[in-house]
Amino acid sequence: MYRLIDTHAHLDELNNLGVMIEEARRAGVVAMIAVGSEQQSNTKTLEISRKHRRFVYPAIGLHPWQLTRLGTPDIEDDLRWIEDNLPSAVAVGEIGLDYDKRVVRGASKEIQKEVLGRLLETARRHAKPAIVHSRYAWKDALLLVQEAGVDKAVFHWFTGFSGVLKDIIAGGFHISATPAAEYHEEHRRAVKEAPLRRLLLETDCPVTYGRAVRYESRPADIVRSLQAVSCIKCGGQVEIAEQTTRNATELFSLGVAF
Numbered sequence: 001m002y003r004l005i006d007t008h009a010h011l012d013e014l015n016n017l018g019v020m021i022e023e024a025r026r027a028g029v030v031a032m033i034a035v036g037s038e039q040q041s042n043t044k045t046l047e048i049s050r051k052h053r054r055f056v057y058p059a060i061g062l063h064p065w066q067l068t069r070l071g072t073p074d075i076e077d078d079l080r081w082i083e084d085n086l087p088s089a090v091a092v093g094e095i096g097l098d099y100d101k102r103v104v105r106g107a108s109k110e111i112q113k114e115v116l117g118r119l120l121e122t123a124r125r126h127a128k129p130a131i132v133h134s135r136y137a138w139k140d141a142l143l144l145v146q147e148a149g150v151d152k153a154v155f156h157w158f159t160g161f162s163g164v165l166k167d168i169i170a171g172g173f174h175i176s177a178t179p180a181a182e183y184h185e186e187h188r189r190a191v192k193e194a195p196l197r198r199l200l201l202e203t204d205c206p207v208t209y210g211r212a213v214r215y216e217s218r219p220a221d222i223v224r225s226l227q228a229v230s231c232i233k234c235g236g237q238v239e240i241a242e243q244t245t246r247n248a249t250e251l252f253s254l255g256v257a258f
């Protein structure tokens, strides 16, 4: 049986969480990193992790999409809350930049960069890893991580250019693979080019995946990420499960041997 870690799941957004966690355990999941998006989601994520201790490990953050609807006082409030509650979390996330024009229309690149810079600074001060969203903003996201002096970060669901990926790997950072590795060309290329020791698995559930058949993902779909990575890398599933689980355990300092 595999031992898998889903390193990026929005558990606060799932219905029937208990059932889904059981299903994930049966699929070989031994731990999950639950990511938060803003204060309410962060609070719920911490609650879920307390209820599923030693299985769900929480990350708290402020997702760039949230900046399109939050005013400056709310953003300041969220940043303070993250700072105060970070000792209860294993990482800062989900944070990042999103240069999709629909996002930039609501939250300028400048605002996104300023907020990300401050969150990364918090991560550095608390010596916590960062879980970074970097859609169409791969280079800027990496530059900010480097500028902040954060030494542990994962660029989740990475679909960026090979040149940026090279610098991510050279900087000692990680990327993670979602079930989109079954069909998404840029994501598949990144998974292929990243060394296995810098790769993590995730679902980003409840994201909807699929080309011909669309489905809403759940934590057990981490098996699809594993199978896709195994195909791309021409490697055994057991070996890939073991290495990615070891990578996640180390990156998030889980302090347990799975």
Ligand SMILES: [Zn+2]
Binding pocket: 008, 010, 035, 094, 204
């Ligand atoms: Zn996410």
